[in-house]
Amino acid sequence: MPRKIRTPLGVVRIERRVTYPRYISVLTTLLAIFLAFAAVAIILTLMGVDAANAFMIIGKAFIDPRLLLQSIKQAIPICLSALGVGIAFKMNFWNIGAEGQIYMGMLASTGMVLLHAYYGMFNEQSLLAIMFISSFILGGAWCLLPAFLRAKLNVNEILTTLMLNYVAILIVDYLIHGPWRDPRGYGFPLSIEFPDYAKLLFIFNNPSYTGLLIAVLGAAAAYFILKYTKLGFEIKVVGQNPNVARYAGINISKVITLGGFLSGGLAGIGGLSIVSGIIGRLRPRASPGYGYTAIIVAALAGLNPWLIVVASIFFGGLLTAGESLQASMNIPKTATQMIQAIIFLFILMGEFFKRYRIVFERKEGGKGA
Amino acid sequence: MEELVVLRGIVKRFPGVIANDHVDFTLRKGEVHALLGENGAGKTTLVNILYGLYKPDEGEIYVKGRKVELKSPRDAIELGIGMVHQNFRLIETHTVLENIVLGAKDLEFKIDFKKHGEKIRRLAETYGWKIDPEMKIWQLSAGEKQQVELLKILYRGADILILDEPTSVLTPQETRELFRALRRMAAEGKGIIFITHKLNEVVEVSDRVTVMRKGKVVITKNTRETTQEELANHMVGRPVVFRPEIAETRPGDEIAKIIDLEALSDKGVPALRKVNLTIRSGEIVGIAGISGNGQVELAEVIVGLRKATGGKVIIDGIDVTNEDPKRIIELGVAYIPPESTRWGIIQDMRIVDNLFLKAYRYPPYSNRLVLNWKKIFEDSEKLVRKFEIITPSIFAKARSLSGGNIQRLILARELSGLIGGKIPKLIIAAYPTKGLDVGATEFVHKTLMKYKKLGSGILFISEDLDEIMMLSDRIAVMLEGRITGILSREEADIEKLGLLMSKAVAQAR
Numbered sequence: 001m002p003r004k005i006r007t008p009l010g011v012v013r014i015e016r017r018v019t020y021p022r023y024i025s026v027l028t029t030l031l032a033i034f035l036a037f038a039a040v041a042i043i044l045t046l047m048g049v050d051a052a053n054a055f056m057i058i059g060k061a062f063i064d065p066r067l068l069l070q071s072i073k074q075a076i077p078i079c080l081s082a083l084g085v086g087i088a089f090k091m092n093f094w095n096i097g098a099e100g101q102i103y104m105g106m107l108a109s110t111g112m113v114l115l116h117a118y119y120g121m122f123n124e125q126s127l128l129a130i131m132f133i134s135s136f137i138l139g140g141a142w143c144l145l146p147a148f149l150r151a152k153l154n155v156n157e158i159l160t161t162l163m164l165n166y167v168a169i170l171i172v173d174y175l176i177h178g179p180w181r182d183p184r185g186y187g188f189p190l191s192i193e194f195p196d197y198a199k200l201l202f203i204f205n206n207p208s209y210t211g212l213l214i215a216v217l218g219a220a221a222a223y224f225i226l227k228y229t230k231l232g233f234e235i236k237v238v239g240q241n242p243n244v245a246r247y248a249g250i251n252i253s254k255v256i257t258l259g260g261f262l263s264g265g266l267a268g269i270g271g272l273s274i275v276s277g278i279i280g281r282l283r284p285r286a287s288p289g290y291g292y293t294a295i296i297v298a299a300l301a302g303l304n305p306w307l308i309v310v311a312s313i314f315f316g317g318l319l320t321a322g323e324s325l326q327a328s329m330n331i332p333k334t335a336t337q338m339i340q341a342i343i344f345l346f347i348l349m350g351e352f353f354k355r356y357r358i359v360f361e362r363k364e365g366g367k368g369a
Numbered sequence: 370m371e372e373l374v375v376l377r378g379i380v381k382r383f384p385g386v387i388a389n390d391h392v393d394f395t396l397r398k399g400e401v402h403a404l405l406g407e408n409g410a411g412k413t414t415l416v417n418i419l420y421g422l423y424k425p426d427e428g429e430i431y432v433k434g435r436k437v438e439l440k441s442p443r444d445a446i447e448l449g450i451g452m453v454h455q456n457f458r459l460i461e462t463h464t465v466l467e468n469i470v471l472g473a474k475d476l477e478f479k480i481d482f483k484k485h486g487e488k489i490r491r492l493a494e495t496y497g498w499k500i501d502p503e504m505k506i507w508q509l510s511a512g513e514k515q516q517v518e519l520l521k522i523l524y525r526g527a528d529i530l531i532l533d534e535p536t537s538v539l540t541p542q543e544t545r546e547l548f549r550a551l552r553r554m555a556a557e558g559k560g561i562i563f564i565t566h567k568l569n570e571v572v573e574v575s576d577r578v579t580v581m582r583k584g585k586v587v588i589t590k591n592t593r594e595t596t597q598e599e600l601a602n603h604m605v606g607r608p609v610v611f612r613p614e615i616a617e618t619r620p621g622d623e624i625a626k627i628i629d630l631e632a633l634s635d636k637g638v639p640a641l642r643k644v645n646l647t648i649r650s651g652e653i654v655g656i657a658g659i660s661g662n663g664q665v666e667l668a669e670v671i672v673g674l675r676k677a678t679g680g681k682v683i684i685d686g687i688d689v690t691n692e693d694p695k696r697i698i699e700l701g702v703a704y705i706p707p708e709s710t711r712w713g714i715i716q717d718m719r720i721v722d723n724l725f726l727k728a729y730r731y732p733p734y735s736n737r738l739v740l741n742w743k744k745i746f747e748d749s750e751k752l753v754r755k756f757e758i759i760t761p762s763i764f765a766k767a768r769s770l771s772g773g774n775i776q777r778l779i780l781a782r783e784l785s786g787l788i789g790g791k792i793p794k795l796i797i798a799a800y801p802t803k804g805l806d807v808g809a810t811e812f813v814h815k816t817l818m819k820y821k822k823l824g825s826g827i828l829f830i831s832e833d834l835d836e837i838m839m840l841s842d843r844i845a846v847m848l849e850g851r852i853t854g855i856l857s858r859e860e861a862d863i864e865k866l867g868l869l870m871s872k873a874v875a876q877a878r
Contacts, residue, residue, distance in 0.1 A: 015384055016384065228739050228740055228742070229739055229740065230730055230735050230739070230740060231738075233722070233740060236718065236722075237715060237722075237726065240715045240717055240718060241715045241716075243711075243712060244712065244713070244714065244726070246674060247672075247674060247694065248694075248727050249695030250695075251693070
């Protein structure tokens with residue numbers, strides 16, 4: 001039954017759309033972004049900032065080649081974790097712990113570098129590969145625990161994944177203030193700088209290009225897994241209807257556990273891309289919330305791996321723009337977070353209008369309806 | 370003959386469909402008027418309009434000669450219209466009396482329950498019902514609850530009665546009792562609209578019949594001047610074969626043996642109490658009984674979806690009690706689940722995905738890791754053709770299919786031997802024709818017969834006794850989690866089955 005709202009002028013009804021073509025979906029999203037920027041413009045104006053000028057600076061983050069590379073660099077961890085989040089969401093596993101999984105990925109990569117630097121383990125050629133594997137495993141393990149609890153004991157994963165974020169951040173905090181601190185670092189809580197062969201520099205000697213390649217490979221892997229593998233099929237079935245999955249003989253626990261591991265693992269590689277790509281060492285609070293932005297990105301992209309790449313570059317650009325805004329117009333960096341949030345809110349509203357439409361009946365026609 | 374209700378040119382549109390397309394309908398004083406049609410033909414929409422639940426987009430409603438506008442059920446009740454819904458609307462913890470008085474009009478300030486109780490008792494007696502007004506609703510059988518619903522309406526003086534598929538919850542005996550009461554009410558000059566999709570009921574109880582198809586009235590006729598065949602053809606829009614050819618097979622080896630099986634329902638109360646049953650190859654074993662007596666639980670325990678708390682399930686000589694569903698599938702057990710649109714398919718996945726919901730994990734459709742979509746697509750095309758699934762493409766969402774086509778899809782997935790290329794040894798079909806139109810029902814019957822001939826053992830659960838008696842070699846009746854009797858096809862008749870289905874027998878034991 002359609003919902004009805006009575007107003008003095010007539011009846012407003014909210015009706016479910018029977019079908020909606022793809023172009024409506026795309027148009028709604030674009031319109032939502034446009035309206036979000038309009039809302040941002042109003043707020044900036046109220047803050048006494050020249051909105052037009054601010055938008056010029058935001059635009060530059062996508063046009064100016066140097067800034068674009070910076071935007072892409074920031075997009076890499078967002079993209080990889082969003083790919084992981086996307087896989088989890090596909091199976092209705094609400095992993096909002098990408099942030100923690102990122103930290104575990106950073107911890108694993110840094111750990112390997114320190115083992116190499118302090119104890120001479122691994123050779124220079126294999127170090128980066130080992131960092132990749134270990135950050136995937138540790139990030140995955142960080143999601144495996146909630147996944148396992150959900151699969152076996154039906155423990156709500158929203159709580160466990162979220163709470164493990166704080167645990168992960170604090171573990172990294174401890175290590176970097178304690179045993180992992182650079183002995184020649186004048187007491188600053190920083191690790192030693194990674195050697196070049198432990199950094200993401202193998203394309204054009206530039207972390208942005210290298211990271212972009214990794215992100216695209218990650219998207220290709222996620223796409224392939226979801227579309228062409230048995231596990232991907234099972235993930236979709238479990239996400240759509242667990243009852244039918246059980247009926248079909250699918251081992252739901254196994255799928256959630258494996259899918260959770262994969263999801264966390266991708267975020268773990270996102271962590272690697274921060275320490276090896278953006279910073280070049282480990283420091284406290286190395287991720288300013290990439291894992292949370294990843295949730296927005298995954299939702300915005302409708303969980304489609306290729307669109308996740310595009311959407312993360314967009315959000316990476318917003319982060320870069322935030323830095324420029326702070327530098328040149330003295331707008332607090334948190335303003336970009338506000339922009340992100342507003343965009344997300346408008347997109348959520350857009351989702352509503354994709355599924356429902358509002359019908360207005362004039363009073364004389366709708367009398368007594 | 371006085372006309373109680375005249376509906377003229379009723380149109381009701383819902384997003385994407387026209388539920389009623391210029392429908393004309395009249396109800397006369399003193400008649401039982403059957404409203405016949407398949408699911409989705411628009412019967413319920415039409416009576417909901419008459420009961421004030423929906424407002425028609427076009428058309429006029431006349432009640433007792435006066436043009437009316439019904440804004441809500443209250444207006445309809447005011448005009449003497451009463452409706453018995455498919456699911457009862459009674460307060461379970463209150464008494465019969467309280468439930469009936471609750472709906473009465475012009476109640477005095479201090480309710481004289483004694484007076485009302487006496488009047489209700491007398492009213493019930495005129496229809497041959499023995500109902501104690503002091504009983505609580507939850508103590509009553511489904512048939513008695515329906516009588517309370519009718520009393521509630523009659524007590525407030527309604528003379529236009531609408532019954533929406535009233536027989537679906539009744540045993541054959543209760544059905545007969547209801548029909549007797551309905552004839553009596555008609556004789557008193559009331560008008561009764563009787564919604565059904567069962568042809569034999571139309572012939573048994575009604576004076577006139579209106580057939581609807583796809584939102585339109587196909588025909589209105591005196592029941593005496595028509596036949597079941599003619600009505601069926603109007604209902605479906607093409608000639609219908611009623612009886613599939615019964616394949617005479619000699620039952621072979623025992624395929625499934627169920628020993629002292631016990632299980633709990635979702636609510637945690639015993640749903641199966643020491644059930645014993647054997648199914649042999651080339652045999653259809655029917656499970657009759659009113660739904661909710663443990664039939665679904667039995668099916669679910671056999672296929673591994675519900676834990677057995679006692680007893681054993683042996684399939685093909687192997688003890689599979691509480692094995693996981695995957696292993697039971699691999700042993701060659703096919704399951705057509707009840708309410709298949711909810712439990713049998715994934716609405717938002719494509720037809721191909723739904724066809725290969727089980728077989729995707731076995732060669733040649735996949736290797737250790739990767740799916741072989743090319744082979745899956747090829748075989749999907751073949752299955753769609755073989756099982757006559759009507760769809761523009763195998764890539765359409767399952768949601769876009771009609772109920773009949775969804776059932777064809779499920780039959781294709783379960784029966785066509787996608788796993789290991791063999792026909793299923795055991796087929797568990799739970800209410801496979803419920804809610805299907807005549808054409809699709811015919812297809813399901815034919816298909817089950819075909820697999821019986823090929824040597825599958827079939828457990829066939831249904832509420833429809835005609836269907837059960839037509840297809841089954843043996844019929845087991847379930848009541849409150851027990852099998853109250855097993856009859857061969859030759860022994861079984863409506864009378865005996867009805868007795869086994871009713872509480873009296875259970876209590877006598």
